[in-house]
């Protein structure tokens with residue numbers, strides 16, 4: 001079988017067109033969705049992701065403000081800034097770019113963000129809402145993956161979804177989101193024994209481990225849907241996924257590429273959440 005490639009980049013462009021129209025309508029009512037991104041330190045990868053977010057915001061007319069702080073910023077200073085942003089009625093979405101420097105406790109920062117402005121969907125309140133099947137801000141990468149599957153009318157109900165990776169921002173929440181869609185979900189991680197006995201049984205295989213070409217064709221069931229969340233920068237500067245794309249292409253029914261797959265959808269769902277927040281804050 002040769003897989004159909006799901007280009008998140010194209011779907012993202014379609015969705016952003018719709019969002020642009022929606023933002024124009026909101027502007028007529030005097031509401032401009034506004035996102036504030038906080039970037040600490042000078043990690044080149046983080047700077048590049050943040051640039052992508054700025055560009056996408058501009059494209060749909062979301063007002064995006066970047067606050068750049070030195071890596072010497074204390075946790076107290078960051079919490080103070082978050083408190084100011086929480087109280088600023090002109091800010092609908094707050095995103096603190098992860099990872100943070102070691103002297104700052106990530107969880108304390110996430111929990112300081114007003115859940116009603118938590119467009120990343122990382123606050124325990126929003127995670128709890130998602131877990132219990134309520135409407136809320138869903139984490140952007142999981143939500144982007146769900147939207148990609150739905151765009152191809154890929155059945156989720158009753159399917160065996162196997163997730164490789166259990167991070168708080170991708171692995172764990174994508175499982176919950178797909179469980180809400182009535183999938184049967186299995187999590188694999190670094191301590192899983194004989195992992196490919198699980199992956200070979202996946203109808204939908206989602207890989208988010210951050211290791212280039214971790215999954216090979218042998219690990220994939222014929223006709224499976226393969227979603228690659230990896231973002232690995234190679235020595236030649238190119239981006240590659242967690243899946244050996246060329247061999248997997250011959251085995252899967254659908255596959256997402258890296259780049260131009262899940263990444264652009266992550267940013268698009270961030271804009272979606274920011275617009276949703278603006279509407280909620282203005283009772284629209």
Ligand SMILES: Nc1nc(=O)c2c([nH]1)NC[C@@H]1CN(c3ccc(C(=O)N[C@@H](CCC(=O)O)C(=O)O)cc3)C=[N+]21
Pocket residue numbers: 048049052095096097098099120140231239258259260261262263264265266267
């Ligand atoms: N608070 C927080 N929220 C995040 O959502 C968040 C974060 N921190 N920290 C880092 C990760 C990573 N992430 C990506 C977003 C877009 C692409 C993306 O658009 N990638 C392009 C390629 C970009 C390039 O070439 O550099 C693509 O796959 O086609 C990748 C990675 C968001 N993250």
